[in-house]
Amino acid sequence: MGPAMAERVRVKAMMPPGHVRTPSYLRGKTGVIERALGPFPNPEQLAYGLPAPEQPLYRVRFTMSEIWGDAAERPSDTLDAEIYAHWLERV
Template identity: 55%
Template sequence: MRFAAGTPVRVKRDFPELRGPCHIRTPHYLRGLDGVVERPLGAFPNPEDLAFARPAPRVPLYHVRFAQPGLFNEGAAGDTLLVEIFEHWLEPREDA
């Protein structure tokens, strides 16, 4: 497990959908956005492998919190969003 609760993270701005068949559980609307790890949720077989019947190593999963108004530039200040994101989709924020 790489990230503890409270760690500032950024969701990778990557779109594997453009490169070929894939099964991604990271919503498009979060790619490239900044959040904070709320808490680790354990490790689960990588759905990106499971979907293609490949051997699926367990990957740490996190609940990551985002500011809701920052997602679509609308909404109420102070509202938040909580999303499960696998570790390989998160990178630490050096600027945080």
């Protein structure tokens, strides 16, 4: 079972080579699950014509202060990103 709605998660700070769907500026950052979107074939494998088992996809909400720190113009504004479960870890 994956993370639940409103649960805090961290995007793994991995830097694998190749086709990656997780923005680098979100890696290592902490957000909350806004909602589960369902399972989808892993696009990181589909890009290479490999078998792509379905992975749960989540919409994760981050504050600008989490992403940009003291440089955030509006620290409480938010950004939502859709991130696959294999990139997330519970906090």
